[in-house]
Amino acid sequence: MICHSHARKQAPGRAQIVSDKTATRILIVEDNEDSAQSLKMLLEALGYAAHIAHDGEAALSAALSLQPAVILMDIGLPGMNGYEAARRIRRQCVNPNMLIVALTGWGHQTDRRRSAEAGIDHHLVKPLDLAKLRQILQPGQPHDPH
Numbered sequence: 001m002i003c004h005s006h007a008r009k010q011a012p013g014r015a016q017i018v019s020d021k022t023a024t025r026i027l028i029v030e031d032n033e034d035s036a037q038s039l040k041m042l043l044e045a046l047g048y049a050a051h052i053a054h055d056g057e058a059a060l061s062a063a064l065s066l067q068p069a070v071i072l073m074d075i076g077l078p079g080m081n082g083y084e085a086a087r088r089i090r091r092q093c094v095n096p097n098m099l100i101v102a103l104t105g106w107g108h109q110t111d112r113r114r115s116a117e118a119g120i121d122h123h124l125v126k127p128l129d130l131a132k133l134r135q136i137l138q139p140g141q142p143h144d145p146h
Helices: 033-045 056-066 082-091 109-117 130-137
Strands: 025-029 049-053 070-073 099-104 122-125
Touching (some): 025 033, 033 049, 099 130
Parallel strands (some): 070 099
16 A cells, blocks of 8 residues: 555545544553543543553554554654654554644644644644544534533
8 A cells, every 4th residue: 555645634534533432542642651641541531442652663653553543642752753753653554544633732833833744633732622632533523611
C-alpha cells in the first residue's frame, strides 16, 4: 500500500471514526506519568479504551500495534518530539482515518502551524478543555456544557 501523507490529510469519514466509543482505542502520548494516568482514567470513565505511551518511539510502536482511532499527542516529548512522532506515524499508514490531536502546553501560532505540517488534525492547549475534546471525539453529538 502506498501512502501519500498529503493526500490523506482530509480523509473522508474521519468525523465518524469515534461513533462507537466501546470500540474506540485512544493512544495517549504523554511523558508526565500522572497526567497520562489521569487522562486515561477520564477517557475510560467516558467509555473509551485508552492506552499510554510516554515518548515518541513508544508512540510509534504502540500506534503500529494498537491501530488506535485517535492519538492524543503531547508535543514536548523526550527524544523524538510529538511533531516527528506524528510524521512517522502518518508515514507508516497505520490507519488513514486515524485522528491525531495535539494536547500540549505549546499554543503559539507557529506551534499550531507545525502541528498541521506534521499531519496533526487538531491542536489543543493544556489544560485540557474537556468540552472541546468531546466535540472532536464525537462531532455532532450533544454535550453537557458542565
